Amino acid sequence: MLKIENLHAEIDGKEILKGLNLEVGAGEVHAIMGPNGAGKSTLAYVLGGRPGYEVTQGSVTFMGEDLLDMDPHERAAAGMFLGFQYPVEIPGVSNVQFLREALNSQRRTRGEEPLSGGDFLKLAKDKAGLLKLDMEMLKRFVNVGFSGGEKKRAEMVHMGILDPKLAVLDETDSGLDIDALKTVGEGINTIMRSADKGVLLITHYQRLLDYVKPDHVHVLADGRIVKSGGPELAHQLESEGYEAVAA
Amino acid sequence: MTALPTIRDEEWRYADFDAVGRFAPEAIDSWREIEVAAGETFRECVVIDGSDPFLSRIRITVGKGGRAELFAVNACADYARLDVQVSLAEGAHFEFGGVTIGGGDATREFVTRTDHSAPDATSNQVVRSVHWGQATGNFLGRIDVGREGQRTDAAQDFKGLLLEKGASANAKPELEIFADDVKCAHGAAIGQMDEMASYYMASRGIAPDVARRLLIRAFIADALAALDDEDEAERLFEAALQVLERKGA
Numbered sequence: 001m002l003k004i005e006n007l008h009a010e011i012d013g014k015e016i017l018k019g020l021n022l023e024v025g026a027g028e029v030h031a032i033m034g035p036n037g038a039g040k041s042t043l044a045y046v047l048g049g050r051p052g053y054e055v056t057q058g059s060v061t062f063m064g065e066d067l068l069d070m071d072p073h074e075r076a077a078a079g080m081f082l083g084f085q086y087p088v089e090i091p092g093v094s095n096v097q098f099l100r101e102a103l104n105s106q107r108r109t110r111g112e113e114p115l116s117g118g119d120f121l122k123l124a125k126d127k128a129g130l131l132k133l134d135m136e137m138l139k140r141f142v143n144v145g146f147s148g149g150e151k152k153r154a155e156m157v158h159m160g161i162l163d164p165k166l167a168v169l170d171e172t173d174s175g176l177d178i179d180a181l182k183t184v185g186e187g188i189n190t191i192m193r194s195a196d197k198g199v200l201l202i203t204h205y206q207r208l209l210d211y212v213k214p215d216h217v218h219v220l221a222d223g224r225i226v227k228s229g230g231p232e233l234a235h236q237l238e239s240e241g242y243e244a245v246a247a
Numbered sequence: 248m249t250a251l252p253t254i255r256d257e258e259w260r261y262a263d264f265d266a267v268g269r270f271a272p273e274a275i276d277s278w279r280e281i282e283v284a285a286g287e288t289f290r291e292c293v294v295i296d297g298s299d300p301f302l303s304r305i306r307i308t309v310g311k312g313g314r315a316e317l318f319a320v321n322a323c324a325d326y327a328r329l330d331v332q333v334s335l336a337e338g339a340h341f342e343f344g345g346v347t348i349g350g351g352d353a354t355r356e357f358v359t360r361t362d363h364s365a366p367d368a369t370s371n372q373v374v375r376s377v378h379w380g381q382a383t384g385n386f387l388g389r390i391d392v393g394r395e396g397q398r399t400d401a402a403q404d405f406k407g408l409l410l411e412k413g414a415s416a417n418a419k420p421e422l423e424i425f426a427d428d429v430k431c432a433h434g435a436a437i438g439q440m441d442e443m444a445s446y447y448m449a450s451r452g453i454a455p456d457v458a459r460r461l462l463i464r465a466f467i468a469d470a471l472a473a474l475d476d477e478d479e480a481e482r483l484f485e486a487a488l489q490v491l492e493r494k495g496a
């Protein structure tokens with residue numbers, strides 16, 4: 001469903017991604033691991049179309065379409081979800097308002113009918129329950145005053161409500177205590193583990209992978225995938241370190 | 248009859264004098280008088296959305312323990328000025344919420360003068376300005392605290408949101424304080440659209456024009472937060488946000 005070929009991208013004229021290749025098929029969970037500064041977040045933002053992240057070479061195909069040709073909101077409507085390493089605070093806009101607008105915007109873009117207020121609230125309540133996030137939190141402004149863990153759980157509530165085809169999750173496990181990690185891991189499985197969906201899990205640590213078992217593990221270093229393998233690669237990275245494994 | 252104001256008059260310093268010159272001198276001299284009796288509440292919501300230069304001057308006298316509330320959206324296509332002078336009796340309150348919004352090259356302004364010469368009176372003024380093109384938004388707020396104005400609590404808060412380079416916003420508080428037990432708070436900040444918030448919205452599927460509308464609504468909401476009438480608040484929001492539609496992308 002996602003095919004990245006020879007992707008080069010730069011920020012402010014500095015090349016960060018230097019010829020990255022990766023393919024994610026439907027029903028698969030891929031983990032991307034790598035040292036700080038390797039370009040993991042850059043990859044996520046390039047896939048999400050963040051302004052300022054310029055693709056200079058290569059191609060990305062998503063569900064048979066040219067992803068790089070779509071605006072960020074069109075990518076979302078096409079089924080791409082980006083989980084942010086640092087979720088953004090939006091004072092003055094409640095989660096409920098934000099998410100309802102997001103879901104209905106996506107539906108409009110896809111030519112579907114908008115969801116009614118009642119149906120939306122039912123859906124939101126259901127997904128908040130799945131992530132053990134108090135519904136009251138969703139009435140508050142987007143991420144404002146949320147703890148690190150609450151922000152990450154809220155992101156997974158977004159994902160549950162928007163029901164994407166592909167989730168690119170950038171260090172969703174950082175800032176989570178052990179109980180929250182389990183909740184989030186199970187949430188990802190419930191929402192995304194299905195034959196027609198894919199997950200690209202960017203993480204620093206093995207621990208999230210204990211809950212969300214990857215089918216493939218890749219090491220990203222200096223803007224390229226330098227090694228790929230099965231789940232055992234994550235364990236090897238954990239015990240031996242990136243340098244030894246990627247060398 | 249007084250002479251036309253000039254740029255040397257403090258409370259006209261940011262005015263558009265081409266437009267001011269087109270006002271009849273009578274208009275500049277004419278004040279609408281409003282008396283709020285002791286213990287009573289007066290509320291008015293104003294939408295200024297015409298295309299000719301606009302001037303409205305209001306003098307409000309609030310009796311003991313009374314309350315005057317004024318909410319205004321200034322979205323005029325030409326120079327528009329709302330002048331408010333308020334005189335507060337003991338324990339009275341003045342609430343002002345103002346939004347200036349628009350593009351073109353118009354100046355849109357609120358000028359208030361609040362007289363706290365009696366004890367225990369309070370005032371709260373919140374102004375939000377959203378501009379693009381070559382437009383300007385101003386808030387000049389003068390507060391006079393007389394010798395008897397003990398325990399005055401006066402707050403002014405201004406924020407400007409400039410969507411394009413050529414736009415500007417000015418806030419000028421002016422305090423004259425002759426009492427010693429007084430609280431006067433004032434804040435002013437000018438910023439641009441939060442790019443990361445816009446992108447976060449886009450990443451969730453919200454189209455750019457919808458995202459902009461949501462963010463601007465959130466920004467101006469502070470100015471209408473004290474308006475305890477949902478229908479009126481919605482009318483003012485609509486009047487303000489409708490101007491955005493004319494802006495284009």
Ligand SMILES: Nc1ncnc2c1ncn2[C@@H]1O[C@H](COP(=O)(O)OP(=O)(O)O)[C@@H](O)[C@H]1O
Pocket residue numbers: 011012014016034035036037038039040041042043
């Ligand atoms: N806005 C930016 N301007 C310039 N360089 C940046 C910017 N953002 C990130 N970088 C650089 O890009 C490289 C990759 O960063 P990032 O993708 O965040 O790495 P990771 O997520 O793997 O830790 C780093 O060297 C970082 O300093």
Ligand SMILES: [Mg+2]
Pocket residue numbers: 040041042085171
């Ligand atoms: Mg990162």
